[in-house]
Amino acid sequence: MDFKFGEKEEKLRKEIREFTKKELPPGWLSSMLEEESDDKEWAFAMSMSKKLAEKGWLTMSWPEEYGGKGASLWEQLVYSEEASYWGIPGVTMGIGGVDWVGPSLMMFGTAEQKNKYLPLIASGEPDGIWCTAYSEPNAGSDFAKIRTRAVREGDEYVINGQKIWTSAAHRARWCWLAVKTDPDAAKPHNGISVFVVDMKSKGITVRPLMNYVGLHIFNEVFFDDLRVPAANLVGKENNGWYQLMHSLGYERGSIAGRCYGYNKRILDELIVYTRGNGLFREREIRHKLADIAVELETQKVLGYETVWKMSKGDSPVYEPSRDKVFNDHILERLAMLGTEILGGYSQIDPLSRNCKWTKLNGHMEKLFWLFLGFAFAAGTDEVELNIVGQFGLKLPKSY
Amino acid sequence: MDFDFSEDQVMIIDSARKFLEKECPKNKIRELKEDEKGYDPELWSRMAEMGWMGLILPEEYEGTGMDFFDLTILMEEMGRNILPAPFFDTVALCSLPILEYGTSEQKKRFLPKIACGEEIWTLALTEPSASYEPSGVELRATSLQEDYVLEGTKLFVPYANVADRLLVVARTSQEGITALIVDAGSQGIKTEVIPTTAHDKQCEVVFDKVRVPKDNVLGEVGKGWEIVEFLLQRVSVLKCAEMLGGAQFVLEMANSYAKERVQFDKPIGSFQAIQHKLAEVFINVEGLRRLVYEAAWNISTGSPSRLLTSMVKAKANEVYQQTCIQGVKVHGAIGFTEELDLSLYFLRTKASEFMLGDTGFHRERIAVELEDYQPLFMSV
Incomplete structure (x- = not known):
């Protein structure tokens, strides 16, 4: 048993802290996964992607030949923790660029695909930005039932259909697209394929979907006779489900640290804020902060356990x-406590950052209005609990 | 970062699990509920032969010199099986403070007897105020020549009915609290078992002009609260490990039941209402496990954290209780009966929660730590 990070990780931690001090504006508080909504913020995020790429951090887990550093899982964890604590924007290269597109291409892509797309992601340039199109109006949690269809015609596939909740589609250069190639497969999972799609292609329409606070994060994406070269198929035809499930493992290692780092920062901000205005002296408030502190510590060590299992090759x-x-x-509790602490000020529109009455950069309001969206993204709680029950507790499949 | 157990630790876990399953089956636990002593002396000596009482005592005191983490995982096994015996009280609450604060004379005199299983000890700290704050200590120790004279009442003293010695926390002056080692057979001590729901032999101990030689002061006069803090900041992790073991077992019980019990032609575990309940419990038990290990490892390696220990106790209190409540719900009406083993665990949760601080107590201690702490974003 050993709960200590190694020297390498501690050194990296220090370097990242120095980097944030130099590169982020004073008092910077991240804008939390909404960078794609605003042109100015997007530009800042892209400038940071570039700097992270120059440091070799952006894709640190990748092998050197593809622009990475071959960093260990523990180094990645430290990087994720720190990057999200300090709110460094531009770490993901759109939705999935760093976390699953790159790793999937390394596992299943052709040499040509690897040579073309991986250096673009690793460069931190706008041409390395991805969106990921899985969900459809009738296939959310039940993803295998997607209907967007790709039909082979000579050296091309012709794609027709619609995706929804496609975050960053309006910023992305490429789309990581899941489609049906065999609608008659005995099991719907066996008829799915993954394609790389150039977002500049003819036949793609991106329609903004505003969320209820007015942020433009996700979109509907329509495909009308979109023609994609057969060379853009990733891996084997009809093998997409397996490939996606496999690549999820890569994403997961970085997520634990990212979530913990972000939450820890919010808690720290709330502690400082309530100490400043005297609310901390109220037993109810400080006890709620204490409770969340316990949950965060638990989250930290659970995340470490996940990374530890991965580091052993599991x-x-x-x-x-x-x-x-x-x-x-945790997000739900933080959001509720954060706005409870702000009281009346939590009514201020989080997008009005220049309002003189805005507290904590509008961060608590933003968290409150966005936490439900995060809970749906990448699998609802209910779907995740099904997985925990089925695979963690070996209970019968419940859905 | 490495969460693997060492080979020695795996051995501790395996041998403890086998031993307890064989020597302390559930019917024995039920019998001991009605037993006057509340523990089995024969089992106690066998545990001593296993080296458990002296597990982390140095060899010079007849111990085996293992570390705090090793004791933590042993406690987890005891919680998993339930061990109705004054082990935590003797070893955790008393031998560890003696090892930390005792004079070499005291250590030589008392520790080997504990290590060999010859003596049962317990901590007499809480009083009718049922508080773990210094203000809760009202029992007076008045200096009289070579002795102190104790006058007052201690409440919820585990296994005082069978203890050979008591570690008594007393007030020696207005501001001063002192820990004293007291022979349980001293004149003027009256012990009565309190009828707790778990029948776990917690006692009221009345001290009526009990004389204790001044040589029996543990640590410094007037600084006894440091010893209580030692218990609150370190030893409580061992209680949490015991609770973790219990919670794990209850979860396993409920999970097996959900797979076996068929209603509407399906195992009830295939219904999300049941499955999600269990999944939430599972997540919390796994979280508690890592927290307990983190705190125990920090203590083992010489960097205990007041904040972390309070976090672990607060979490353990909540998780153990919730695991039992959800476990009963999954079982339905059978969960409500005496015959189901789950009840043995559930009925013990109140004692574990109270021991070394309930949730509100530790929440406040966490808050006190947070009040002074320097957040990272302000320090760089």
């Missing part, structure tokens, strides 16, 4: 779902 099955559910609970 492929975690239920742990990422467990960590996701746990994080959703």
Whole structure:
């Protein structure tokens, strides 16, 4: 048993802290996964992606030949923790660029695909930005039932259909697209394929979907006779489900640290804020802060456990779902406590950052209005609990 | 960072589990509920032969010199099986403070007897105020020549009915609290078992002009609260490990039942209402496990954290209780009966929660730590 990080990780931690001090504006508080909504913030995020790429951190887990550093899982964890604590924007290269597109291409892509797309992601340039299109109006949690269809015609596939909740589609250069290639497969999972799609292609329409606070994060994406070269198929035809499940493991390692770092920062901000205005002296408030502090410490060590299992070569099955559910609970509590602490000020529109009455950069309001969206993204709580029950507790499949 | 157990630790876990399953089955636990002593002396000596009482005492005191983490995982097994015996009281609450604060004379005199299983000890700290604050200590120790004279009442003293010695926390002056080692057979001590729901032999101990030689002061006069803090900041992790073991077992019981029990032609565990309940419990038990290990490891390696220990106790209190409540719900009406083993665990949760601080107590201690702490974003 050993709960200590190694020298390498501690050194990296220090370097990242120095980096944030130099590169982020004073008093910077991250804008939390909404960078794609605002042109100015997007530009800042892209400038940071570039700097992270120059440091070799952006894709540190990747092998050197693809622009990475071959960093260990523990180094990645430290990087994720620190980056999200300090709110460094631009770490993901859109939705999935760093976390699953790159790793999937390394596992299943052709040499040509690897040589073309991986350096683009690793460069931190706008041409390395991805969106990920899985969900459809009739296939959310039940993802295998997607209907967007790709039909082979000579050296091309012709794609027709619609995706929804596609975050960052309006910023992305490429789309990581899941489609049906065999609608008659005995099991719907066996008829899915993954394609790389150039977002500049003819036949793609991106329609903004505003969320209820007015942020433009996700979109509907329509495909009308979109023609994609057959060379853009990733891996084997009809093998997409397996490939996606496999690549999820990569994403999971970084998520634990990212969630913990972000939550820890929010808690720290709330502690400082309530100490400043005297609310901390109220037993009810300080006890709620104490309770959340316990949950965060628990989240931290659970995330470490997931990474530890991965570092031993195990492929975690239920742990990422467990960590996701746990994080959703924490976000909800933080959002509720954060706005309770702000009281009347929590009514201020989080988008009016220049309002003189805005507290904590509008961060608590933003968290409150966005936490439900995070709870749906990448699997609802209910779906994640199904996975925990089925694979963690070996209970019968419940859905 | 490495969460693997060492080979020695795996051995501790395996041998403890086998031993307890064989020597302390559930019917024995039920019998001991009605037993006057509340523990089995024969089992106690066998535990001593296993080296458990002296597990982390140095060899010079007849111990085996293992570390705090090793004791933590042993406690987890005891919680998993339930061990109705004054082990935590003797070893955790008394031998560890003696090891930490005792004079070499006291250590030589008392520790080997504990290690060999010859003596049972317990901590007499809480009083009718049922508080773990210093203000709760009202029992007076008045200096009289070579002795102190104790006058007052201690409440919820585990296993005082069978203890050979008591570690008594007393008030020696207006501000001063002192820990004293007291022979349980001293004149003027009256012990009565309190009828707790778990029948776990917690006692009221009345001290009526009990004389204790001044040589029996543990640590310094007037600084006895440091010893209580030692218990609150470190030893409580061992209680949490015991609670973790219990919670794990209750979860396993409920999970097996959900797979076996068929209603509407399906195992009830295939219904999300049941499955999600269990999944939430599972997540919390796994979280508690890592927290307990983190705190125990920190203590083992010489960097205990007041904040972390309070976090662990607060979490353990909540998780153990919730696990039992959800466990009963999954079982339905059978969960409500005496015959189901789950009841043995559930009925013990109140004692565990209270021992070394309930949730509100530790929440406040966490808050006190947070009040002074320097957040990272302000320090860089």
